[in-house]
Amino acid sequence: MKRRTLLAGAAMALGLAAGAAVAQDDKTKVGFIYVGPVGDGGWTYEHDKARQAVEAEYGDKVETVYQESVPEGADAERAITQMALQGADLIFTTSFGFMDPTINVAKKFPDVKFEHATGYKTADNVSVYSARFYEGRAIQGHIAGNMTESNIIGYIGSYPIPEVIRGINSAFIHARKVNPDVQFKIVWAYTWFDPAKEADAARTLIEQGADVILQHTDSTAPLAAAEAAGDVIGFGQASDMAEYKDGPRVSSIIDDWAPYYIERVGAVMDGTWETSNRWDGIGAGMVGIGEITDRVPEDVKAEALAMKEAIAAGEYHPFTGPLNKQDGSQWLAEGEVASDETLLGMNFYVEGIEGDIPE
Amino acid sequence: MDLSAINPVLLIASLMVAATPLLLAAIGELVAERSGVLNLGVEGMMITGAVTGFAIAVETGSPLLGFVGAAAGGAALSFLFVILTQFALANQVASGLALTLFGLGLSALAGQRYVGIKPPPTPDLDIPILSDLPVVGPILFGHDPVLYFGIFLVAGVWALLKFTRAGLILRAVGENHDAAHALGYKVVRIRALAILFGGACAGLGGAYISLVRVPQWTEGMTAGVGWIALALVVFASWKPWRVLLGAYLFGGITVLQLNLQAAGVAIPVEYLAMSPYLITILVLVILSADKSRAPASLGRIFHASQ
Structure with a gap:
């Protein structure tokens, strides 16, 4: 036992020496x-x-x-x-x-x-x-709202933190704008990365009628589940996920x-x-929008690209009033733009989204 | 809240799918532990099975060969554990942890070429008449063969341990390896076989995730199922049917809570998210109030000279 302690001590000393050498x-x-x-x-x-x-x-x-x-x-x-x-x-x-x-x-x-x-x-x-992933989410919401036939969009959230909530709100606002009947079903996975659970969540949403899956988790598993289900579309998240281009992936938000x-x-x-x-955000190139595939109708694609240009140029902000909070109280007046401070701490849904945000 | 959105038939069918990887891995570990070996490398063997199964299924186009390859891959990795713990007499806990780390790294390396590739679909059983029955059809007769294999495996392990001479010997080795050795049983050989069986089952479980449940290959995709399988064996008091119950409870509540969330049920999501762990542990702890205990030689090193 003593010898082992000695050896461990020697190994540690060596490690420290190596560390110091690197630092120098x-x-x-x-x-x-x-x-x-x-x-x-x-x-x-x-x-x-x-x-x-x-x-x-x-x-x-x-x-x-x-x-x-x-x-x-x-x-x-x-x-x-x-x-x-x-x-x-x-x-x-x-x-x-x-x-x-x-x-x-x-x-x-x-x-x-x-x-x-x-x-x-x-x-x-x-x-x-x-x-500013929410800029990409706006474009996603626009495409999703146009493409859904069941009017149910499934959303896989990771953790209920401002970043994820911003994404949900942004996507919802823009989906509702083009399709007043659209509904969001939101599932919290409580993980960033667990392909099996992400796939389960996607399958659950599809079984409950969703034909568009938006994800805020890190793996490509929801796209694989969407592909297996057939007539369901999804988006690449964080990366282009181009390997699903021939299948369910119609566009993507790319972090650069x-x-x-x-x-x-x-x-x-x-x-x-x-x-x-x-x-x-998009303007500075930190957020990219992946190629919009041919599954998206031409006019929708053109609108989406126009929105991208407007956001990049700073002409359009995805959170522009009039917008109400979920409880119906006013959040942004006509023409008012959300401040970064509110966005960074966002802990509420906008009007129209059902369900509560987990505390 | 709209409970009508939940289709109970689809729910039960998908909970069986969610439970199967856990079930396969846990039943394999149960056999290893009943022989007195604590192999903490389940996660590593699962992910190795996931990648070998995926690669072979893609290369050959046959999911069946994929599953066979996954079992072989998992067993091959567990053979390393055999050498370490049964011949080199290394500490089982340390060797098991090393096996998990090694498996995760190895699979990431081996799987690089398979990212973003679609595996050949594993066909569901399609028994004429039976599969078309309403309700019962999709629940009982509409799955892939591996799911049924998992259930048969539980029954087989249970029967083997309870009724056969081989099962008795395996348990004897796990309870008291010195006595078993004195009686002339080959302790090391029996344990080696049990470990290999555990590895093969874990490999199958991993491949079930990469070929059926997700289906794709992603690095680290087992994401902790192996550890849950390990815990499940303990909470199930090393009894096969309780492993089945636990796996179905866990898989079931995981899928159910996702369904409840999507349906907008007014239960706080935090409670729903922790419910699979909580309820599975609770039920199995209540069940294990009888006199069940761990195999007496579990985790102890055996050498014939001692």
Whole structure:
């Protein structure tokens, strides 16, 4: 037993020495914490593509490490700490649930920079960034409202957080606008990534009459379920999910993190990194709309593309009044546009959506 | 709230599908644990089965061959566990955890070429008359063969453990490996076979997810079912029928709660989301109030010299 302790001690010392050695060389080390596997085909896949873009951009000057499938919650703190101990200069934590762990670890490592995706807590060494996915959701809602024949649209939510609720509201508003009879059936999966459960959720919604499936979970499983069911359409989420182009996928929302990651890593390299709060959308290229397939009628496609242009140019905001909250009280007056602050903390449904948001 | 949107026939049919991967993995682990081996590598063996089954089904175009390959893949990975724990006498808990990590990594590597590919559909049984019966048809006679195989497997394991000499020997090895050894039974060989059986079942369960339930290949797609299977074996007091009950409860309530959510039932979603875990544990704990206990040699290392 003693010998084993000794060996473990030696191994740790070696590890520390190696860590110190890494920290000393002049490469900038960038760490990534992922909530799912890099092969999920959606959310994490896009973050990892951006990580590769960082490597391609800076070559030998940068070293990237990542850890995948890190659970949200207490264990995330361990994973982030470990990455900081390994000598990372900049760490991207890429899921909402990593928010508090990121802040906690950041306090312990004031010299390490942190970037947290989709959260709202910043610190001297913690920036937040997110994309205005709701802009893409508006286009999705427009297509969905036009295409549904049963007038039931199924929505697979992950967790009831502002980002997901924004997406539901945005899609609903624009589906209702073109189709006053449309109804949303919302199911919360309470997971970002569990293909079997996501497929179950999609199947359940289809069995209850939905012929359009919108998802806010990370894998392609709902599209596979939609394809198996036959006459059901869906959208790529976070990534293009082009492999389902010949089947149910009619368009997609693509997250393009590469320009932002390259910019921020560059800022760390030349010492200009500062805490920031970035929230970009279609206009800045952080949100992309994947090819709209021929299953969508020409006129609907044209309208969708026109909306995309208007949003990109800043002429149209998906949350423009008059809009009421679910209980009928007024939220936005005619022509009024939602403030970013309201959107970031959105915790209510708009008028017309049935059901309650889980607390 | 609109309960009429829920079609009970479709609900029961899909809960059986949701329960099957869990059932297959748990029944395999049950046999391994009854022989005294605690294999925490279920998740790793499942995901390995999921990817080998998927790859073979895609390459050959035959889902049946896929499932056979998945069983072989799961068993092959569990053979590693046999070498580690039965010959090298390594700690079972550590080896099992290592097996899960290894399986997840290996499957991600092996599956890279199969992302976004559609597997050949697994045909449902189509028994003339019977499958067309209303209500009973879709519930009892409208599934794929693997689902029935899972149920037969439970019955088979139950009968084997309860009525046969082989089952008695397996249990003897699990209860007291020294006594079984003294009686002349090959403890290591019996345990090796039990582990391989467990691996094959877990592989089948994994392939059921990638070929039937989802159907596609995605990295890490088993997403923790293996761990639930492990817990299920304990809560089921190592009894086959209770494993079946537990798996159907868990799968059933998972699907039911999604249905209730979609129908807009006025139960807070948090309660619905935790209900599969809560109710399954509750029912099985109440059932295990009788004198059931773990196999006495569970997790202990055996060497003939001791």
